[in-house]
Amino acid sequence: MSLLSRDQKDQFWRDGVIVIEDAVTPEQLADLRRVFAEWVDESRAHTDDYGETMDGRPRFDLQPGHTTEIPGLRRVQSPEEVSEVYADIMRNARTVDYCADLIGPALRFHHGKVNSKLPGTATEVKFHQDFPFQPMTNDDIITCLLFVDDVTLENGPLEVVPGTHTGPLYSHWHNGVFTGAVADEVKDQHKDNVIKCTGKAGSVCLMHARLLHGSAPNLSDNSRTLYISTYYAEDAIELSPNHLPSTLTHEVVRGEASGRVRCTPYDMALPEVPKDTSFFAQQEMAEAG
Secondary structure: OOOOOHHHHHHHHHHOEEEEOOOOOHHHHHHHHHHHHHHHHHHOOOOOOEOOOOOOOOOEEEOOOOOOOOOOEEEEEOHHHOOHHHHHHHHHOHHHHHHHHHHOOOEEEEEEEEEEEOOOOOOOEEEEOOHHHOOEOOOOEEEEEEEOOOEOOOOOOEEEOOOHHHOOOOOOEEOOEEOOOOOHHHHHHHHHHOEEEOEOOOOEEEEEOOOOEEEOOOOOOOOEEEEEEEEEEOOOOEOOOOOOOOOOOOOEEEOOOOOOOOOOOOOOOOOOOOOOOOHHHHHHHHHHO
């Protein structure tokens, strides 16, 4: 039985984005918060990015300016690998069923991460599309941003341009450098159509992988933490190395493996696989250059 109404499905395919409340139970939300709070406390003992993912990069990404007193843990790569709580949410939250309603019935897991903007941290995510980081044979890919905290207009919410998922794939390469962002003139072209996605903790924002989006710094006194998981239609195959490879990548989370591949036409430059902890560093290095 479908969990999404016809109107909700139509909104997603029209806008490329939809926010749905109560995507996890109160107990699941409390567990997500507890585990992340433990990671934040652990980060106080570190001065540099730490931990290790399966490709040898650090798992825990610290915001420049991170200190023991004011920790700035801004990303946890593949939290499902080190937390049963996050692995269970990745497989069993209603979020997964929403995606199956939209691009299923069979789904695979692509990657997961926690992005957090703690009070007083200034991380800004420049406008970009997710698909140019993860080209596949078809674009039935949904990024799920689960609100671990309340997301308000003041604490750096996701900013999107509705409808851009049906438009061009913009270059994220500029002057021979993969910047992880679209050109300023592209952002300026769409600035009057930007909307901010807010909601209470436990809500989820479902976003098409081609949708143009970014987010502003958190200048409030409240955290803005998201658990982000990406799912794709089972009959899609990756065309470049996964930027966040995990031992759980490609796991079938709904339906069954078909042994088939489906292709849709598009043209784009291949992305650059990051060597640093996360794409935050790619955007920062490109800006410094």
